[in-house]
Amino acid sequence: MIRSQDFVDWLAALGVDFFAGVPDSLLKPVCFYLADHAGDKHAVAVTCGYHLATGKVPLVYLQNSGQGNTINPLLSLADRDVYSIPLLLLIGWRGEPGTKDEPQHVKQGKVTVRLLEAMDIPHRVLPPEPEAARRGVDELVAIATAESRPVALLVRKDTFEPYKPIGQAAADFEMTREQAIEAVVSALDETDAIISTTGKISRELYKFRDRMGQGHQREFLTVGSMGHASQIAMGIALAKPERQVFCLDGDGAMLMHMGGAAIVGAAGVANFKHVILNNGVHDSVGGMTTAGLQVSFTEIVKACSYTEAWRVERRDDLAEKVAQLRSARGPAMLEIMVQQGARADLGRPKTSPIENKTVFTKFLSG
Numbered sequence: 001m002i003r004s005q006d007f008v009d010w011l012a013a014l015g016v017d018f019f020a021g022v023p024d025s026l027l028k029p030v031c032f033y034l035a036d037h038a039g040d041k042h043a044v045a046v047t048c049g050y051h052l053a054t055g056k057v058p059l060v061y062l063q064n065s066g067q068g069n070t071i072n073p074l075l076s077l078a079d080r081d082v083y084s085i086p087l088l089l090l091i092g093w094r095g096e097p098g099t100k101d102e103p104q105h106v107k108q109g110k111v112t113v114r115l116l117e118a119m120d121i122p123h124r125v126l127p128p129e130p131e132a133a134r135r136g137v138d139e140l141v142a143i144a145t146a147e148s149r150p151v152a153l154l155v156r157k158d159t160f161e162p163y164k165p166i167g168q169a170a171a172d173f174e175m176t177r178e179q180a181i182e183a184v185v186s187a188l189d190e191t192d193a194i195i196s197t198t199g200k201i202s203r204e205l206y207k208f209r210d211r212m213g214q215g216h217q218r219e220f221l222t223v224g225s226m227g228h229a230s231q232i233a234m235g236i237a238l239a240k241p242e243r244q245v246f247c248l249d250g251d252g253a254m255l256m257h258m259g260g261a262a263i264v265g266a267a268g269v270a271n272f273k274h275v276i277l278n279n280g281v282h283d284s285v286g287g288m289t290t291a292g293l294q295v296s297f298t299e300i301v302k303a304c305s306y307t308e309a310w311r312v313e314r315r316d317d318l319a320e321k322v323a324q325l326r327s328a329r330g331p332a333m334l335e336i337m338v339q340q341g342a343r344a345d346l347g348r349p350k351t352s353p354i355e356n357k358t359v360f361t362k363f364l365s366g
């Protein structure tokens with residue numbers, strides 16, 4: 001396995017000293033190491049800017065599910081046919097054929113290499129043996145530099161040694177995310193629909209329903225497609241104006257596609273109710289910091305024409321706020337500040353996405 005510090009040192013020796021991206025669990029050690037030692041920034045275009053200002057080759061880290069998000073800046077900005085910008089992509093390869101992974105990773109895993117080929121991006125798998133890995137890094141950075149183009153390293157599970165972060169101070173909020181989800185869901189009506197975001201929020205919702213023996217028909221678990229839950233909710237809310245539609249969102253997911261708030265606000269969807277569970281981290285992939293505690297989601301959505309937005313920290317205040325959210329004319333939002341972390345035995349949905357869709361659409365049509 002590779003030590004994150006060695007990996008970053010090899011890159012530094014090649015002049016690669018700027019890093020940006022969205023974390024992935026396969027890249028957890030290196031993401032935390034970078035957060036401790038290099039700060040955190042956001043993805044392809046920011047690295048292109050860094051290159052323009054320095055001439056250096058920056059690194060972008062991402063889960064392969066983020067390939068779609070990067071296609072546009074890679075092909076219409078960094079590509080040799082446009083501005084020809086050298087970048088090193090470090091891609092966590094979830095759903096690699098032959099490995100067992102969650103349903104949302106299967107298709108993406110199959111097409112990861114084909115997408116890189118279609119985009120004409122030289123790539124290789126990062127070997128776990130340090131010497132071979134270093135040679136691979138050297139060769140790829142040499143190609144990126146000589147040909148002034150993006151190149152990619154694919155990272156399999158257990159390529160990096162675990163790394164214990166030093167610089168992350170967890171926010172000290174009273175509620176756990178699980179407690180907040182239970183309080184929100186318990187206050188809803190039988191007819192209300194819930195669209196939950198990617199990661200542990202959906203897993204905790206699923207577990208809660210299991211524990212209560214309530215079935216899973218009232219929620220759509222957005223297991224992949226991070227950042228898109230609110231738009232799914234908006235589509236449903238528009239089509240089913242008689243129903244209250246709740247989106248359970250994370251701060252990381254909200255930040256990833258925050259433009260959605262403007263669409264929701266401008267459309268004035270009265271039955272759209274947005275709940276943001278803000279822990280200031282990407283908890284589901286290990287807890288790397290987001291900008292969630294440095295922005296005001298309530299001010300943002302109000303500026304996007306949501307009718308109401310509240311922020312709640314205390315467990316005792318939550319029930320009243322959920323009731324207000326439910327009865328408000330939307331689009332309205334409740335931001336709930338929650339602790340980082342989840343229970344150790346948190347499971348995953350036992351039903352498939354298609355089964356989820358089938359029972360949910362039946363519920364919606366009822």
Ligand SMILES: Cc1ncc(C[n+]2csc(CCOP(=O)(O)OP(=O)(O)O)c2C)c(N)n1
Binds near residue numbers: 197201250290
């Ligand atoms: C495009 C993309 N990049 C990365 C991931 C990996 N991923 C899954 S959940 C998650 C974190 C979500 O953070 P947040 O919305 O704040 O919710 P939390 O996990 O903190 O509850 C990430 C980064 C992904 N699913 N999609």
